[in-house]
Amino acid sequence: AQKVTQAQTEISVVEKEDVTLDCVYETRDTTYYLFWYKQPPSGELVFLIRRNSFDEQNEISGRYSWNFQKSTSSFNFTITASQVVDSAVYFCALSSYSGAGSYQLTFGKGTKLSVIP
Amino acid sequence: EPEVTQTPSHQVTQMGQEVILRCVPISNHLYFYWYRQILGQKVEFLVSFYNNEISEKSEIFDDQFSVERPDGSNFTLKIRSTKLEDSAMYFCASRLYNSPLHFGNGTRLTVT
Numbered sequence: 001a002q003k004v005t006q007a008q009t010e011i012s013v014v015e016k017e018d019v020t021l022d023c024v025y026e027t028r029d030t031t032y033y034l035f036w037y038k039q040p041p042s043g044e045l046v047f048l049i050r051r052n053s054f055d056e057q058n059e060i061s062g063r064y065s066w067n068f069q070k071s072t073s074s075f076n077f078t079i080t081a082s083q084v085v086d087s088a089v090y091f092c093a094l095s096s097y098s099g100a101g102s103y104q105l106t107f108g109k110g111t112k113l114s115v116i117p
Numbered sequence: 118e119p120e121v122t123q124t125p126s127h128q129v130t131q132m133g134q135e136v137i138l139r140c141v142p143i144s145n146h147l148y149f150y151w152y153r154q155i156l157g158q159k160v161e162f163l164v165s166f167y168n169n170e171i172s173e174k175s176e177i178f179d180d181q182f183s184v185e186r187p188d189g190s191n192f193t194l195k196i197r198s199t200k201l202e203d204s205a206m207y208f209c210a211s212r213l214y215n216s217p218l219h220f221g222n223g224t225r226l227t228v229t
Contacts (some may be wrong), residue, residue, distance in 0.1 A: 035217065037160075045160070045208060045220040091160060104173055105152070105218065107160040 002027045004094050006108035013082050014116050021077045021111045023092030029053075034068065034075045035093040035105065045091075051075065082115045089113070119143040121221035123209050129227045130199055138194045138224045140209030149192045150210040150218065151184065153177070160208065166192065199228045
């Protein structure tokens with residue numbers, strides 16, 4: 001069975017601080033995908049990133065960066081110089097690498113990030 | 118950018134009533150999904166749909182639930198006889214081949 005653990009339930013930071021959201025996963029699959037989604041107060045789910053298990057290269061997109069470490073089964077997400085608009089619940093998720101298959105995502109419980117002005 | 122559209126944004130229904138949640142996936146997408154999120158909890162997979170049939174479903178997706186793609190553009194989730202515990206945000210999602218899932222904005226279902 002697959003499992004995603006986001007141990008941080010809530011985090012508060014002051015604007016412009018850096019913040020790292022932790023994600024640890026469990027899977028028996030040798031190939032899989034990892035994701036981060038953002039859920040702002042308005043409720044929609046916004047796709048941020050997908051990584052496949054073949055590729056452990058870290059990724060940076062503007063103020064966002066992701067650190068994938070297969071050895072520790074972690075896929076952490078860092079926001080640099082946080083802004084009030086970053087306030088949201090962030091979900092880490094995992095799916096099997098199913099190609100044309102069902103693509104069932106297993107989500108973590110989410111981390112609520114509050115950025116204080 | 119194309120979007121997954123869900124209607125209504127909020128639906129209130131009485132326990133025991135049937136409810137249909139509607140979704141218009143992105144037009145060239147092939148795989149369709151419903152997920153739900155009980156307030157304050159994580160997002161859970163309900164069902165996936167491909168080639169006009171269910172490809173996978175979770176334990177949550179019991180006989181009270183059904184999905185349909187009636188006309189090649191809409192994708193619906195029907196709950197036959199709603200229970201209080203069906204109150205949740207329901208998300209529709211779609212994808213093309215190996216692309217990431219694109220989620221709609223969700224329908225908040227409140228069962229009273």
